[in-house]
Amino acid sequence: MARDVQITFDCADPAALSAFWAEVLGYRLAAPPPGFDTWDAALDALGVPPERRNDASAIVDPDGAGPRVFFQRVPEGKSAKNRVHLDVRAAPGLEGDERMAAFEAECERLVALGATRLERHEPAPPLSGGFIVMADPEGNEFCLD
The missing domain is CATH 3.30.720 (Signal recognition particle alu RNA binding heterodimer, srp9/1)
Known part of the structure; x- marks a missing residue:
């Protein structure tokens, strides 16, 4: 179940x-x-x-x-890297430059809301289509994937 x-x-x-x-x-x-x-x-x-x-x-x-x-x-602040994080599917069905451009646009929108851009990972086929690592306003990491 x-x-x-x-x-x-x-x-x-x-x-x-x-x-x-x-x-x-x-x-x-x-x-x-x-x-x-x-x-x-x-x-x-x-x-x-x-x-x-x-x-x-x-x-x-x-x-x-x-x-x-x-x-x-909670009383304590974040002190280490997340062991679990969210992958936000920001470019479903897109690949290559089009996928990364969609991530960049969403990244800009989220930075304006208080997120922090941490790093960009370029596509590395066949296993990775590329992604952007970000942090929310309290430092919790998440990916645009």
């Missing part, structure tokens, strides 16, 4: 990082619980104090196909 998965990021600013990844993935912020029009109304009803309202955030695929992505505040 296949299982649903959730991808979880430990981070310093869940609201900001979830907004960034929503833009990267074409996701949206998760809706508040049933019966509430806003997260503030839900958190008020649950008695969550203002200083704890950025402890967590989640984004979801608007089509319901992709996994939920959850962001939770």
Whole structure:
């Protein structure tokens, strides 16, 4: 039996990082619980104090196909390379110069949102079509692949 998965990021600013990844993935912020029009109304009803309202955030695929992505505040910062990272498929079906040009355009868009470009790997057929390594605003590595 296949299982649903959730991808979880430990981070310093869940609201900001979830907004960034929503833009990267074409996701949206998760809706508040049933019966509430806003997260503030839900958190008020649950008695969550203002200083704890950025402890967590989640984004979801608007089509319901992709996994939920959850962001939770942790006290420590990132200290080493990710052991797991996301590959963002930014050029499906493209090859060669056209593929790399699509990556460059997406890289520029994401840098404007707060990402950092780390390195570009040129195509090396037959095993690699090329990719760009980036980091999100909190330093988590990901690839445009």
